[in-house]
Amino acid sequence: MRSSKTLGWFTYILLAVTLIGFSASPCAPVRSALAQETTTANLKIAFMGDQGLGPNSIAVLNLIKTEGAQAVLHSGDLEYTDNPAAWEAQINSVLGPDFPYFVAIGNHDELAWNGPNGYQQYLISRFNRLGIGWSGNLGVQSTFHYKGLFFVITAPGIGNGFDNGSNHTYIRDQLAADHSIWSICSWHKNMKQMQVGGKEDETGWPVYEEARKGGAIMATAHEHSYSRTHLLSSMINQTIVGTGNTMTLTKGNSFAFVSGLGGHSVRPQILSGGWWASISAATCLPGDPVCQPNGNLGVLFGVFNVDGQPNKAFFYFKDISGRIVDSFYVISDIERPIVNSLLPASIEAGGSAFTLMVNGENFGNASVVQWNGVNQPTTFVSSTQLAATISAADTGSSGTASVTVASPGGISNSGTFIINPRRVIPIIDNLSPVSAEAGGNAFTLTVNGENFLGSSVVRWNNTNRPTTFISTRQLTAAITASDIAAGGTASVTVSNPDGPSNAGSFTVAPPSLVLSTEGNSDRLIAVDSVTLVRDPFFFSTLNNLSSDRRTRIMFFSPNLTLAAGDSFSSVSAQAEDAQHNFYPLTIEFIGKTSQVDWLTQIVIKLPDNLGNIDALWVNINYRGAVSNKALISLRPAGN
Numbered sequence: 208m209r210s211s212k213t214l215g216w217f218t219y220i221l222l223a224v225t226l227i228g229f230s231a232s233p234c235a236p237v238r239s240a241l242a243q244e245t246t247t248a249n250l251k252i253a254f255m256g257d258q259g260l261g262p263n264s265i266a267v268l269n270l271i272k273t274e275g276a277q278a279v280l281h282s283g284d285l286e287y288t289d290n291p292a293a294w295e296a297q298i299n300s301v302l303g304p305d306f307p308y309f310v311a312i313g314n315h316d317e318l319a320w321n322g323p324n325g326y327q328q329y330l331i332s333r334f335n336r337l338g339i340g341w342s343g344n345l346g347v348q349s350t351f352h353y354k355g356l357f358f359v360i361t362a363p364g365i366g367n368g369f370d371n372g373s374n375h376t377y378i379r380d381q382l383a384a385d386h387s388i389w390s391i392c393s394w395h396k397n398m399k400q401m402q403v404g405g406k407e408d409e410t411g412w413p414v415y416e417e418a419r420k421g422g423a424i425m426a427t428a429h430e431h432s433y434s435r436t437h438l439l440s441s442m443i444n445q446t447i448v449g450t451g452n453t454m455t456l457t458k459g460n461s462f463a464f465v466s467g468l469g470g471h472s473v474r475p476q477i478l479s480g481g482w483w484a485s486i487s488a489a490t491c492l493p494g495d496p497v498c499q500p501n502g503n504l505g506v507l508f509g510v511f512n513v514d515g516q517p518n519k520a521f522f523y524f525k526d527i528s529g530r531i532v533d534s535f536y537v538i539s540d541i542e543r544p545i546v547n548s549l550l551p552a553s554i555e556a557g558g559s560a561f562t563l564m565v566n567g568e569n570f571g572n573a574s575v576v577q578w579n580g581v582n583q584p585t586t587f588v589s590s591t592q593l594a595a596t597i598s599a600a601d602t603g604s605s606g607t608a609s610v611t612v613a614s615p616g617g618i619s620n621s622g623t624f625i626i627n628p629r630r631v632i633p634i635i636d637n638l639s640p641v642s643a644e645a646g647g648n649a650f651t652l653t654v655n656g657e658n659f660l661g662s663s664v665v666r667w668n669n670t671n672r673p674t675t676f677i678s679t680r681q682l683t684a685a686i687t688a689s690d691i692a693a694g695g696t697a698s699v700t701v702s703n704p705d706g707p708s709n710a711g712s713f714t715v716a717p718p719s720l721v722l723s724t725e726g727n728s729d730r731l732i733a734v735d736s737v738t739l740v741r742d743p744f745f746f747s748t749l750n751n752l753s754s755d756r757r758t759r760i761m762f763f764s765p766n767l768t769l770a771a772g773d774s775f776s777s778v779s780a781q782a783e784d785a786q787h788n789f790y791p792l793t794i795e796f797i798g799k800t801s802q803v804d805w806l807t808q809i810v811i812k813l814p815d816n817l818g819n820i821d822a823l824w825v826n827i828n829y830r831g832a833v834s835n836k837a838l839i840s841l842r843p844a845g846n
Contacts, residue, residue: 246355255469256282256428264470268301282428283313283395357387363410364396375413382421390423402430415442422541425463485533542616553625642714731837733762
């Protein structure tokens with residue numbers, strides 16, 4: 208009898224092994240059903256069966272090593288002499304004693320399977336060395352989770368009591384309880400229509416059908432050839448879903464293959480059918496569209512998590528001569544997330560950030576909610592619910608948004624989120640600035656308030672102005688120089704689809720720098736500085752003593768006073784024609800008018816490049832103050 212002290216140590220060891228996540232004996236490792244484990248990028252697995260001992264088998268093992276496979280799934284018939292020690296030595300001689308080697312029992316393995324020196328014991332020792340746990344009867348009715356792959360291994364059709372009649376229910380239950388992206392069901396024997404050689408119905412259809420319903424790939428051997436079906440929605444009826452070179456697995460659509468060229472022999476094709484996508488055999492039936500003759504020993508390689516896509520795999524069958532006889536892609540949507548509903552399902556545009564609840568299926572810790580294809584901060588709630596933070600910017604404008612969930616198992620269907628127009632009237636609180644001088648330059652007006660939308664437009668005296676949305680409380684608008692050309696008051700409003708705001712008042716003050724004009728007119732009081740004759744002015748004149756003969760014009764300002772130290776060079780002047788072309792004007796004199804001390808006279812020279820212009824608007828600028836614009840008329844050349 209085991210002592211109490213021994214029992215205590217045994218309990219401690221078992222607890223420790225369980226806590227670190229794997230078993231050194233046939234016990235199921237602890238896993239989270241909520242975590243969809245992703246395989247490492249380009250994880251390569253070798254699939255084969257019907258091996259044997261000798262140079263041919265060694266050549267196949269060397270191919271596996273050369274191709275860089277990281278594990279083998281061997282679908283039965285390890286060697287044909289009931290010599291487990293020799294088989295183990297052969298594997299170790301090429302792949303080494305610590306290479307992951309998964310096995311489903313074959314009919315030629317029955318007699319030497321059990322016992323202290325049986326095949327199973329060698330496998331147990333290997334997995335214990337590697338720290339790889341499993342559940343069930345190893346190699347007979349067992350499961351593995353290996354680097355994101357879920358292997359379900361059974362023994363339908365294997366005699367000596369290994370087939371207990373429950374393989375189909377075992378497959379069903381294991382697949383239903385698991386949430387792996389990739390599920391692979393492996394057994395050795397076949398049904399007659401699921402191989403192309405001389406085998407009869409040996410497994411029954413339920414194992415095939417339960418694997419298909421769970422979206423699992425079916426890996427078999429037994430017949431010494433290579434064959435792969437199209438994607439099927441019924442194995443028993445061989446109903447084809449599609450014949451493309453990329454197959455998409457769902458719970459209900461899958462495919463099966465026979466990879467029985469592991470080293471023993473290559474057999475001829477005897478059967479055919481339209482459900483076969485690829486066949487390699489010693490000889491082919493005449494006219495078979497997919498069979499390739501002169502088949503050679505080889506392996507089907509599956510490379511998982513390719514192109515940065517965890518649910519995408521690339522498969523290829525390569526023989527020991529280096530020939531690739533089949534290649535295809537597989538997308539696994541068996542754990543593809545599903546979006547069923549959104550809460551809320553709509554919101555008014557222009558609101559604050561909010562939390563979106565996404566309800567559905569197949570969500571995991573790595574699932575991310577996407578808003579119009581862009582990842583959003585996501586919190587995992589359960590396998591049927593996620594919470595995502597949606598920013599105010601995401602709902603600034605009315606319309607619809609596409610909500611999807613991205614998981615290692617794929618991208619979900621799209622849920623539609625409706626962004627309704629916000630049915631509120633905008634409100635103006637204040638303007639910045641609130642005033643400007645008449646005749647000033649264009650500027651940016653900031654409008655502060657409430658209920659602004661991305662579609663809001665600032666209006667100046669009921670005319671739209673170019674508007675930029677800053678936030679729901681602020682807009683900016685481009686105000687032109689012509690908007691403030693004259694003094695007065697402008698009405699500023701904001702227009703939303705639901706209506707205009709209250710009006711803000713903007714003051715256009717008279718210019719602080721004034722040019723004297725005729726009463727109730729913009730016509731500049733100006734004279735020829737020599738003849739004192741009013742406009743219209745000639746471009747040039749013989750009445751002055753200058754060498755350039757260019758006309759000088761004198762006009763007046765009642766409030767221009769130069770600061771101490773300033774001269775006429777401190778003041779600038781310009782003219783603008785009807786086409787809004789600007790011309791700099793040369794100031795030649797600024798001073799007080801004789802006997803009218805409060806009136807300053809300014810003398811400017813007309814520019815040389817006026818052409819046939821008959822009028823100009825003139826203004827001056829001094830220390831940041833801009834005067835009003837006043838009109839003078841000209842006599843073009845030839846008049």
